[in-house]
Amino acid sequence: MKKIFIIIVIALLPVELLLAHHVLGRPAYSLNEDSNTPPSMQVETQIGNYFINYMVYPAFPKPNEPGRINLYASRLDNDAPFTGEVTFTVRDDSWFNQDEEPLGKQPVDDNVFRQGFVFAKDGNYVITASFKAEGEPYIIEFPLRIGNPAPIGPLGIAFGLIALILVTVSVIQRKRLGRLKVRQAQQDINV
Amino acid sequence: MTDDELFALVNDGSICIINGERTMVHPGLPYVWGGVVGFVMLLASLWMLRTSVKNSKNSPRFNLISLPVLGNLIRYITTRAWVLTSIKSISVILFLMVIVAGLFGTPIAERNLATMLTWNVWWAGLILAVFFLGTTWCSICPWDAIATWLVRRRLWLRAEPNNSFNLRVPKQLRTIWPALLLFTGLTWLELGAGVTTNPYATALLALIMVVLATLSLSLFERKAFCQYFCPIGRTVGFYAQLAPVELRPIDNDVCLNCTSLECFHGTDLIEPCPTHLVMGTLKQSTYCTSCGNCSQSCPEQNVAWRLRSPSTEAIQESRPHWDEAWFMLGLMALTLFHGVTMMPFWSSWISNFGQIINDSGQMLWTFSIGLIISLLMPIFLYAMMVWLTKYLTRTTLSFRRVFTQMAFVAIPLAFAYHLAHNLNHLLRESIGTWAVLQNPLGNNMLPLSLSEQYFRHMQLQPHQDILFAVQAGLMVFGFIIAIKVIHARGQYLFNSSVKFSAWKLMPVLLFAVGMTSLHLFLLMQPMTMRM
Numbered sequence: 197m198k199k200i201f202i203i204i205v206i207a208l209l210p211v212e213l214l215l216a217h218h219v220l221g222r223p224a225y226s227l228n229e230d231s232n233t234p235p236s237m238q239v240e241t242q243i244g245n246y247f248i249n250y251m252v253y254p255a256f257p258k259p260n261e262p263g264r265i266n267l268y269a270s271r272l273d274n275d276a277p278f279t280g281e282v283t284f285t286v287r288d289d290s291w292f293n294q295d296e297e298p299l300g301k302q303p304v305d306d307n308v309f310r311q312g313f314v315f316a317k318d319g320n321y322v323i324t325a326s327f328k329a330e331g332e333p334y335i336i337e338f339p340l341r342i343g344n345p346a347p348i349g350p351l352g353i354a355f356g357l358i359a360l361i362l363v364t365v366s367v368i369q370r371k372r373l374g375r376l377k378v379r380q381a382q383q384d385i386n387v
Numbered sequence: 388m389t390d391d392e393l394f395a396l397v398n399d400g401s402i403c404i405i406n407g408e409r410t411m412v413h414p415g416l417p418y419v420w421g422g423v424v425g426f427v428m429l430l431a432s433l434w435m436l437r438t439s440v441k442n443s444k445n446s447p448r449f450n451l452i453s454l455p456v457l458g459n460l461i462r463y464i465t466t467r468a469w470v471l472t473s474i475k476s477i478s479v480i481l482f483l484m485v486i487v488a489g490l491f492g493t494p495i496a497e498r499n500l501a502t503m504l505t506w507n508v509w510w511a512g513l514i515l516a517v518f519f520l521g522t523t524w525c526s527i528c529p530w531d532a533i534a535t536w537l538v539r540r541r542l543w544l545r546a547e548p549n550n551s552f553n554l555r556v557p558k559q560l561r562t563i564w565p566a567l568l569l570f571t572g573l574t575w576l577e578l579g580a581g582v583t584t585n586p587y588a589t590a591l592l593a594l595i596m597v598v599l600a601t602l603s604l605s606l607f608e609r610k611a612f613c614q615y616f617c618p619i620g621r622t623v624g625f626y627a628q629l630a631p632v633e634l635r636p637i638d639n640d641v642c643l644n645c646t647s648l649e650c651f652h653g654t655d656l657i658e659p660c661p662t663h664l665v666m667g668t669l670k671q672s673t674y675c676t677s678c679g680n681c682s683q684s685c686p687e688q689n690v691a692w693r694l695r696s697p698s699t700e701a702i703q704e705s706r707p708h709w710d711e712a713w714f715m716l717g718l719m720a721l722t723l724f725h726g727v728t729m730m731p732f733w734s735s736w737i738s739n740f741g742q743i744i745n746d747s748g749q750m751l752w753t754f755s756i757g758l759i760i761s762l763l764m765p766i767f768l769y770a771m772m773v774w775l776t777k778y779l780t781r782t783t784l785s786f787r788r789v790f791t792q793m794a795f796v797a798i799p800l801a802f803a804y805h806l807a808h809n810l811n812h813l814l815r816e817s818i819g820t821w822a823v824l825q826n827p828l829g830n831n832m833l834p835l836s837l838s839e840q841y842f843r844h845m846q847l848q849p850h851q852d853i854l855f856a857v858q859a860g861l862m863v864f865g866f867i868i869a870i871k872v873i874h875a876r877g878q879y880l881f882n883s884s885v886k887f888s889a890w891k892l893m894p895v896l897l898f899a900v901g902m903t904s905l906h907l908f909l910l911m912q913p914m915t916m917r918m
Contacts, residue, residue, distance in 0.1 A: 222581045222749060225495045225834040235834050242738060243747035255834075256493075272742060336748075347490040347587070354594040358601050362537060365605045369549050 223339065225255050239338050246329065247272050248336055259315055259343050267309040267325055267336075277307040282327045284311040289320040289339060296324065318343030411840050412731060412913035413811055414851070420859040421911050427863045428903060432896060435870045436889045449694040450637055461692060465682045468543040468657075475532045482529035482593060488827045489590025497819070498829030499586035505593070506583040506917065508820055511813040513619070514626065514805050521630035522623050525676035530593070531613060534600035545658050553608040556615060562710040563621050567717045570618035571762065574721050578728045579754040583917055610661030613676050624673040625715055626802045628700040628795075629868065633672055633693050634682070641689040642667025650681035650690065657684040666690055670704040673711075698868045701795045702875045709787060712794035716766045719801035719902065724761040726808055726909040729917075768898060769797070775894035780881045792880050793895055796872045800899060803865020804906035807858040808914075814854055815844045816917060844916055862907055869899040 227235045234254040241248050249268040257263035269278035284299040302309045315321070325336045452458040464470045481504065489501030496502040516524055525531070539546030582588045603612035613620045636642045650666040653659035662674040666681050666689075682690040727733060740746075741753040773790045782789070826832065835843065847854070877892040 222584070223494070224584070227834045227836045241748055242741060242750075244745070272738075341494065344491075350591050350594060351490060354598055357598050358537065361598075361602055361605050365538075365550065365552060369552070373549060 237340075241336070242272060243334055243336060244329075244332060245271055245273065246278060246334065250325065250336070250338060252340060257313075257315065257340070257342055259317055262312060262314050265311045265313065265323065265325075267311070268307060269309075269327070270307075277304070278327065278329055279304045280327055280329060282309040282311075282325050285324045285326075286313070286340075287322050287324070289322045299323070315342040318345045320345055411837070411844060411916050413815055413844065413916055415911040415913050416855050416858055416907070418911065420855050421907055424859050424862045424866075424907055425904075428866050428900060431863075431867050431870050432900060435874050435896065436893075438889075446696050446699045448633075448635075451632075451692045451694060452637070462688075465679050465690075465692065466688070468679070468683060471526060471679055472543045475527045475529070478527040479529045479532050482533070484827055486590045486593050488829075489586040489588075489593070492586055492828035493830065493832055494586060495829055495832060495834050496584040496586060497835050498823065498826075498832040500823050500827035500829075501586040501589040501593075502584065503817075503820055503823045505589050506577075507812065507816040510583075511809045511817065513623065514802070514809045515813065517623050517626045517630055518802075518806060519630070519632075521627040521632045521634075521672055521677065522620075522675055523677045524623050525613060525620050526678050528613075528620070528676075530596040530600045531610065531617075533597050534604045534612075537601055538604045544656050545653060551605050551608070554606055556607050556611045560615060562708075563615055563714050564710050565616045566618050566621040567710075567714045569616060570622060570714075570717065570721065571758070573618050574724065575755065575758060578725065579751055579758065580749070609659065609663065610676065614662040614674055620676070621673075621714060622718060624675075625711075625718060625798055626805070627672045627675075628705055628798055629697045629802050630672065631694055631697045633695055633700075634675055634677060634690060635669060635693050636666050637689050637691050639667065641687050645687075647686075649684040649686060653680065654684045671700060671706065673705070698799075698871050701798050701868065702871050703879070705795060707791040707794065709791055712791040713766075715794050715797040715801070716769055717762060719797040720762045720765040722801045722805045722808075723765060723902070723905065723909075724758060726804065726906070726914075727761065729914045730909065730912050731915055733915075765902065768901070769794070772894035772898040776877075776892060779891040779894070782881055784880060789880060792876050793873065795876060796869050796895060796899055799865045799868035799872065800902045800906070803861045803868075803903075804910075807861040807906075807910055810854060810857060810861075811914065812917065814847045814849075818843045818847065840916070858910055862903060862910070865906075866899065866903045869903070870896070873899060 223237050223239050225235055225237055235256075237252040237255040239248075239250055246269045251266045253264045253266070254261075265284065267282060269282075270276060271278070281301055281303050283301045285296040286299050287294065287296045299313055300311050302311050309325075311325075319342055321340045321342060322337050323340050325338075327334050450458075452462045454461075485501045485505055488499050492499045492501065513524055536542060538550050540550060576582045576588075576592065580588070582592055599616070600612045603616060604610070645667060648665060648667075649657070651660055651664070658678075658680050660680055661676055661678055664674060664681075666685070669675065682688075737750050737753050737757070740757070741750045744753060744756070746753045770790065773793060774786065776793070777784070777786060777789055823829070845851075873892055873895050874889065877889070877895070881891070
């Protein structure tokens with residue numbers, strides 16, 4: 197029975213992924229000078245029939261510091277707000293990691309979906325907000341940086357690549373020059 | 388900022404509402420300037436149609452080294468390798484600071500050195516630098532300097548050749564198609580993926596440039612990356628055809644009698660020309676990287692910087708090639724595209740088109756389709772006009788020959804608009820760079836408030852009216868050179884085969900008028916600011 201269930205899930209999975217809209221918006225940071233609130237991170241995007249606006253308070257959350265996501269979704273054609281439920285999950289934004297943890301399921305409150313969060317460690321995370329409207333699944337992903345994670349990855353890759361290029365060329369050239377010297381010496385002996 | 392102040396700014400045109408959000412915009416060129424440019428365009432077009440061109444083989448030049456005091460200084464600077472290396476070192480230090488700030492600094496673009504220095508100062512100012520100094524940027528290019536120091540393992544003077552494979556670039560790659568592809572990719576990253584507002588991505592791009600330059604230098608002889616692949620180098624190179632300076636022989640007879648060709652081969656101490664140029668036959672600055680190897684290696688000290696008319700090279704001296712023609716037209720199309728994406732109507736276009744093709748998120752598919760259409764449309768239009776010109780002149784020359792020869796018209800059109808557009812960016816968006824240099828990582832900095840943005844972008848020096856006058860002047864400059872290019876190259880192409888009449892060049896002239904009008908229209912619109 198369990199096997200049949202897994203097969204059905206796997207068979208349905210591509211259909212689900214195909215229908216889902218995958219979103220990764222561009223963050224912008226803004227300061228509201230009319231109030232004393234800290235700066236916020238804001239991303240606007242559109243997905244299917246909806247215009248999405250999500251804001252993160254504060255813009256630069258630190259570990260063990262409470263933060264909040266406000267998500268607004270309204271129809272592109274008539275601005276009608278989405279009134280269903282939105283599920284928020286989170287995953288570590290490291291390569292090949294797909295393990296998601298639930299953050300919460302939020303009902304609409306004054307046209308806004310509010311999701312609180314507290315992270316224990318520095319890192320780059322991806323928040324996923326998902327909802328269903330008119331029978332179609334909507335998935336929105338956006339990055340969230342907590343604290344100051346060390347960006348060793350790109351530096352390591354760049355240094356690694358440069359070192360690999362330099363060492364490879366150097367080794368091959370040394371071998372080539374060595375062979376040339378031997379050949380030259382042999383020719384000199386023969387002469 | 389109070390509601391009244393905000394309302395005043397909306398009325399003033401400094402703020403507009405895009406997708407329900409308040410967005411700062413730079414005011415466009417006033418209509419009166421648009422009218423002046425239009426009138427000059429009309430006069431210039433009539434002049435072209437009614438006069439014949441006198442091809443002057445030797446347009447006047449002035450050797451800068453003949454200047455008192457300054458001439459000696461220029462000679463000293465261009466013949467001492469350590470001087471250039473010192474300037475290069477400063478450029479490398481700034482470049483490394485960009486990488487560090489991008490990776491470790493604040494993600495707020497306007498507070499981070501990576502984005503401020505790269506996009507608001509360097510990228511905007513680079514085109515302006517070409518206008519005055521030609522290809523001199525290439526001589527202090529930091530990614531090439533780092534790659535050269537790593538591979539050649541010498542700060543200056545000739546290095547051991549065995550640190551590289553020194554392969555010849557495969558024949559298929561000995562074109563600038565790779566540079567056009569990379570330039571299109573760079574535009575996609577800049578405007579589509581939003582690298583300009585992302586310090587982290589800016590740092591990654593800088594690292595990629597270093598890796599690519601190192602790889603190319605390790606594999607290929609001389610500077611293949613600069614010659615064939617670098618999108619920045621090729622852009623600078625083509626625009627440098629319109630620069631008022633050039634590096635050339637002082638006395639052509641000295642070069643004619645030279646058999647050792649130190650400028651090409653180098654000497655025991657000085658590297659050879661990185662792009663395989665021979666000074667005695669040099670007519671086109673496109674591939675010169677201003678590295679100074681020729682002026683340092685010439686035993687006769689026969690190489691020097693000269694002043695010249697900015698139109699000389701594009702009008703008659705540059706020799707056209709098929710790939711170069713495509714690069715020039717691509718450059719013009721992508722420059723236009725840059726302008727279009729900064730118009731307030733762009734985001735609603737993208738949104739509407741995105742809905743039609745069911746795109747979402749960053750709208751990268753929508754953007755990519757828009758980019759491809761924008762790249763191909765002007766080239767297609769140009770091809771149509773070339774075909775029409777061919778039909779009118781009843782020439783037996785091939786379409787390819789006419790297409791290639793007349794493509795030089797794209798350079799002044801693109802350069803003038805690029806300069807006018809970038810001048811706006813540079814004067815308005817580079818304000819605040821000094822503060823960012825004092826805190827390059829932007830530690831503990833907050834995003835700019837709307838009032839800070841307003842004062843940063845609208846209180847520019849010199850006065851805004853001067854900026855408008857210069858922008859209008861640049862459009863006139865570009866159009867007049869474009870007309871001279873059409874006239875001179877048209878006469879060169881068709882004069883011998885048919886009874887030449889400038890009216891038969893009307894299609895290409897219409898193309899130049901159309902492109903300039905489009906550029907002018909874009910300049911007259913309010914422009915959304917980058918950060």
